[in-house]
Every structure is written in C-alpha cells, then in structure tokens.
Amino acid sequence: MYIVTAEEMYEIDRYAIEKGGIEGKVLMENAGSQVAQQIIQAYNTNRKLAIVVGSGNNGGDGFVIARYLAEYGYNVTVFQLVADHKIKGDAAFYKQLWLNTSDKLAHVTDSHQLKQRLVDFDMVIDAILGIGVSGAIREPIRSMIDVINHLPITKISVDIPSGLPANDGIEVDLAIQADQTYIIEAPKETVFCEDTSIYYGEWETVKIGVPQAAYFEHTSRQRWCKKNVRATFPKRNKYAHKGTNGRGLVIGGQLTMPGAIVLAARAALRSGAGLITVATVKENLPIVSSSCIEATYHLLPNLTDRLTDRDLEAFEQIDAIAVGMGVGRDESQLLSDLIEKLDKPLLIDADSLYQLKPLLETQLQHEAPIVITPHYGEMAMLTDTTVPKVKRSPFSISRQFAEKYQVYVVLKGRHTVITAPNGEQIISDQGNAGLAKGGTGDVLSGILLTMIMQHKELLPALANGCYLHGKSADYLVETDHTEMDLLATDVIEGLSQVFRTLS
Ligand SMILES: NC(=O)C1=CN([C@@H]2O[C@H](COP(=O)(O)OP(=O)(O)OC[C@H]3O[C@@H](n4cnc5c(N)ncnc54)[C@H](OP(=O)(O)O)[C@@H]3O)[C@@H](O)[C@H]2O)[C@@H](O)CC1
Ligand SMILES: Nc1ncnc2c1ncn2[C@@H]1O[C@H](COP(=O)(O)OP(=O)(O)O)[C@@H](O)[C@H]1O
Numbered sequence: 001m002y003i004v005t006a007e008e009m010y011e012i013d014r015y016a017i018e019k020g021g022i023e024g025k026v027l028m029e030n031a032g033s034q035v036a037q038q039i040i041q042a043y044n045t046n047r048k049l050a051i052v053v054g055s056g057n058n059g060g061d062g063f064v065i066a067r068y069l070a071e072y073g074y075n076v077t078v079f080q081l082v083a084d085h086k087i088k089g090d091a092a093f094y095k096q097l098w099l100n101t102s103d104k105l106a107h108v109t110d111s112h113q114l115k116q117r118l119v120d121f122d123m124v125i126d127a128i129l130g131i132g133v134s135g136a137i138r139e140p141i142r143s144m145i146d147v148i149n150h151l152p153i154t155k156i157s158v159d160i161p162s163g164l165p166a167n168d169g170i171e172v173d174l175a176i177q178a179d180q181t182y183i184i185e186a187p188k189e190t191v192f193c194e195d196t197s198i199y200y201g202e203w204e205t206v207k208i209g210v211p212q213a214a215y216f217e218h219t220s221r222q223r224w225c226k227k228n229v230r231a232t233f234p235k236r237n238k239y240a241h242k243g244t245n246g247r248g249l250v251i252g253g254q255l256t257m258p259g260a261i262v263l264a265a266r267a268a269l270r271s272g273a274g275l276i277t278v279a280t281v282k283e284n285l286p287i288v289s290s291s292c293i294e295a296t297y298h299l300l301p302n303l304t305d306r307l308t309d310r311d312l313e314a315f316e317q318i319d320a321i322a323v324g325m326g327v328g329r330d331e332s333q334l335l336s337d338l339i340e341k342l343d344k345p346l347l348i349d350a351d352s353l354y355q356l357k358p359l360l361e362t363q364l365q366h367e368a369p370i371v372i373t374p375h376y377g378e379m380a381m382l383t384d385t386t387v388p389k390v391k392r393s394p395f396s397i398s399r400q401f402a403e404k405y406q407v408y409v410v411l412k413g414r415h416t417v418i419t420a421p422n423g424e425q426i427i428s429d430q431g432n433a434g435l436a437k438g439g440t441g442d443v444l445s446g447i448l449l450t451m452i453m454q455h456k457e458l459l460p461a462l463a464n465g466c467y468l469h470g471k472s473a474d475y476l477v478e479t480d481h482t483e484m485d486l487l488a489t490d491v492i493e494g495l496s497q498v499f500r501t502l503s
C-alpha cells in the first residue's frame with residue numbers, strides 16, 4: 001500500500017487522467033460511489049444523514065455520495081457551505097445530478113445556522129475540504145468545523161478530515177475529529193503521524209481505478225504488510241550451515257546495563273542468525289554469558305577505547321555489527337574505529353547515537369551501509385530539534401537525514417518510518433503499546449542485525465525486522481500477555497509465532 005503527499009496524489013490523479021485515459025469525472029464518480037458502498041455496509045438506512053460540502057473536489061465527492069445513498073434509501077440532505085459560484089467543474093456537474101433527482105440542498109452561510117440545522121441529524125458526512133487545504137482555516141468554515149466537532153453524532157470524513165493537511169510537518173490548525181475516514185486511493189502521510197492520526201478515527205481506503213503504474217512513477221513510500229514480508233523474506237536454505245546464516249557482532253553492555261546486550265544477542269539468534277559474538281567488558285561476562293549461552297564472547301577493556309589489532313582481526317570474520325545497546329554516552333574512539341576501520345554493515349543504536357553526533361560533522365568514512373535506529377528523542381538530538389517537531393515531521397526529517405548523511409534511518413515509534421539513503425520510505429505499523437517498555441529497542445536491534453545479514457537488499461531487510469518485532473508483540477497481547485505485562489524478553493520468545501505465519 002502506497003502512502004502519498006498531496007502533491008504526489010495530484011500527480012497520480014493526473015497520470016490516471018492523461019496516461020490512463022480515465023476522465024476526472026469518472027474518478028469522482030468512482031470515489032463517491034465507493035465511499036457510499038462503505039457507508040451502506042457499515043450503517044443502516046434508518047440514519048438521517050447530513051452531507052456537508054465545500055468548494056473543491058472533496059465537495060464533488062460529497063454530491064456523488066449523496067446521490068448513491070439517497071438511491072439506496074437513506075434520508076439525505078446536502079448542506080452547501082460555500083456560495084454557488086465557488087462550485088465548479090466536475091463538482092458542479094455532480095451537484096446538478098443531485099439536483100436533478102432531489103430538492104434536498106440547503107445553503108448554509110454561518111456556523112449558527114449550521115448548528116441549528118444539524119440538530120435533527122444523526123450522522124454527518126464531511127466533504128468540506130480535501131487534500132487541497134492550505135494555511136489556517138478561514139471563516140466561516142473554521143467555526144463550522146468547530147460546530148460539527150461539538151455535535152454528539154457520528155462523523156464520517158471523505159478522503160481526509162477537513163482542515164487536516166495531507167503532508168507531515170504542518171502544524172494542525174483545526175480539523176474535523178472523525179469517527180471514520182474513507183480515504184480515497186492511498187493514505188496520506190498524516191495518517192501515520194502521532195499528532196494527526198487521531199483525527200482520522202478508524203480509516204479505510206477505497207480504490208477508484210487509478211492504475212498502479214501511477215504509483216510506481218510518483219511515490220516512493222509504502223506501508224509494509226504481510227504480503228510484502230512474504231515476498232521478500234529469504235527462504236532458509238536446506239543446506240544452510242551456521243556460517244551461511246550470518247555471523248553477527250553485538251557490542252555493548254557497560255557495567256550498569258548488561259541486559260541490553262543480552263536482549264540484542266538473544267533476539268539476533270532467535271531471528272535466525274548463525275553465529276552471534278558479544279563484545280563486552282570482562283566484568284559482565286558471567287551474567288551475560290549465562291543469559292545467552294548460544295553466543296560467543298569477545299572481551300574489551302572498556303567500550304570507548306580504540307580497537308586493537310587483535311580486536312580488528314577477530315572482527316574480520318563478522319558479516320554485520322550492531323553497537324550502542326548499553327554502551328554509555330561518553331565520547332567513543334571505538335565507534336570511530338568501527339566506522340573507519342571495519343567495512344561492515346553497521347547498525348548504530350541507543351547510546352552510540354549520542355557518540356555518532358559529533359562524528360557527523362565530518363564525512364562518515366564507511367563504504368558498507370550504516371543503519372541508525374533512533375526513537376523520537378534520539379532523532380531530535382541528532383537533528384538539533386525538538387521531540388514535537390520530530391513527531392510532526394517523521395517522514396521529512398528522516399528523509400533529510402538519510403539523504404544528507406547517506407545512511408538508513410529507522411525512526412522508531414507507534415508507526416516506525418524506515419528510510420533509505422535515496423529517500424525511499426517504508427512505514428511499519430505493527431506493534432502495540434506493550435512495546436513501550438525498556439529493552440524492546442534492544443530486541444529490535446538484534447532482529448535487525450540478523451535481517452541485515454540475511455537479506456540482499458537493506459530496505460526490505462529493515463522493514464521485515466520491524467514487522468517481526470511488532471507482530472510478535474501483537475500476537476503476544478492477543479494470546480498469553482497484555483499491553484501491561486509484556487516484557488522485551490517476551491517479544492524475543494514470540495518471534496516463533498510470527499515465523500510460523502510466514503511459511
Ligand atoms: N485521485 C484523487 O485523489 C481524487 C480526489 N478526489 C477528491 O478531490 C479532493 C481534492 O480536491 P481539490 O483539489 O479541489 O481540493 P479540496 O480540498 O476539495 O478543496 C480546495 C478548496 O478548499 C478551499 N480551501 C483551501 N484551504 C482552505 C482554508 N484554509 N480555509 C478555507 N477554505 C480553504 C479553497 O477554496 P476557495 O475558498 O479558495 O474557493 C480551495 O480551492 C480530494 O481530497 C478528494 O476528496 C476525487 O474527487 C477524485 C479523484
Ligand atoms: N505505543 C507503541 N506502539 C507500537 N510500538 C511501540 C510503541 N512504543 C514503543 N514501540 C516500539 O518499541 C521499541 C522501543 O524502542 P526504544 O525506545 O529504543 O526502547 P529501549 O531503548 O528502551 O529498548 C521501538 O521499536 C518502537 O517502535
């Protein structure tokens with residue numbers, strides 16, 4: 001499933017019309033009829049429906065919906081919130097079709113009038129503003145949205161809750177708080193941003209006949225689903241041996257944080273790695289090795305000094321490295337050496353992201369890919385911004401960072417945004433609030449390390465790793481656990497359930 005900005009949606013629309021040969025009117029008819037079908041399936045005909053329409057094509061969709069629902073037997077009234085001359089083009093055409101068969105069109109010019117008129121209705125279909133919204137919401141639409149939000153009736157938005165921008169990064173002024181949104185063709189970026197997803201309520205997409213080729217050409221952002229995982233997940237070779245399933249190195253676990261490294265190492269092994277070596281300090285060896293007896297160990301005097309020739313030689317056999325889980329935030333020569341002296345895929349997480357920050361000022365001398373896995377707070381630190389700004393702009397901030405530093409970014413949150421150095425993006429929206437607990441990020445790093453070693457392409461590798469992690473948590477809260485008691489270690493144990501669904 002593709003995710004779009006407003007500009008991309010308009011390009012896709014244009015492609016459908018110009019190259020696909022589908023008239024704009026047909027797209028609008030399809031949009032309205034498909035949304036109407038969804039409403040028919042979900043809500044019985046006893047409802048008294050108000051459809052509120054604005055000046056653009058979103059309003060045009062509203063007129064089509066009105067016609068279908070009325071034909072089906074619903075009691076429908078259209079409230080036009082703008083002057084007649086504002087309704088043009090295809091929207092005007094469908095307004096006329098509505099008027100050909102119904103006299104239920106009311107003109108409403110202010111919010112008081114709207115409030116009085118809507119008291120008799122038990123559902124409002126919001127076709128006021130679509131993806132063409134720009135800037136602060138102007139009066140009288142502004143007060144009208146406010147009135148609708150305060151009505152104790154079901155609110156259904158068409159394409160996008162009116163007032164909400166499609167693109168990330170824009171501060172929301174005022175928008176319809178929908179119970180349900182029927183999104184036309186493709187989810188917009190704001191569906192997946194923490195501050196804006198709430199406005200959509202439940203959401204579903206409706207297809208209106210846009211050719212898939214339009215998406216290949218105009219967008220590079222998609223939501224990762226089971227079918228994507230199945231299509232890209234490497235098959236285990238019947239003749240595999242431990243050396244062919246990836247030799248991973250996990251570096252971390254200072255004295256006060258030995259657990260982080262155990263979680264990462266165990267998660268890497270559980271997700272299929274052939275061999276995992278844990279590089280940590282000597283004092284932690286008893287606890288760490290007894291918690292993960294399948295791993296091998298490499299002792300370091302501390303987690304910040306330069307790597308010795310002996311270390312570098314030992315790491316030569318390694319296929320990929322994950323560093324940062326419980327290493328502490330002191331300046332690190334070790335991280336510089338991993339970047340400059342070992343040309344292996346390198347995943348940088350947690351504390352090492354703080355150590356990476358000063359290194360960004362100079363070019364990162366690393367041929368093999370670098371993957372960073374920040375949560376919002378770490379991303380805010382890396383980009384000298386605030387957590388609210390990262391929350392508002394997860395797509396654009398990740399893309400800018402990935403392109404600037406030529407790294408892969410896994411920005412973790414309720415919706416995790418994965419970005420390649422070329423700007424291509426995947427959203428992983430598996431998982432639940434049970435994961436909001438210390439240690440789950442370490443588990444993700446371990447899983448990603450294995451995925452990096454086993455996939456040919458890195459972007460699907462990271463997406464599949466995030467899928468495994470989130471899906472494991474989802475299965476666990478459906479079966480043995482709840483969002484309250486779930487632990488990071490459970491997420492490791494839950495992986496086998498997810499693997500079973502993939503074969
Ligand atoms: N393939 C597809 O995707 C298809 C998409 N379709 C549909 O088209 C929709 C996009 O249509 P669109 O481009 O006409 O934009 P849309 O938001 O309806 O209206 C824009 C108008 O709103 C106004 N306005 C703007 N900002 C404002 C503000 N701050 N405060 C107040 N008013 C404001 C402004 O009008 P003005 O007041 O300037 O006259 C502006 O001109 C899309 O969401 C989907 O529903 C389907 O029909 C078919 C296929
Ligand atoms: N509410 C949530 N819904 C879905 N996933 C979540 C939620 N909260 C956290 N997660 C996931 O849990 C992990 C937490 O990582 P992180 O914050 O680095 O934890 P830690 O460093 O404590 O191990 C991330 O993969 C994140 O996407």
Ligand SMILES: [K+]
Pocket residue numbers: 058126127128129130157158159160161162
């Ligand atoms: K709308």
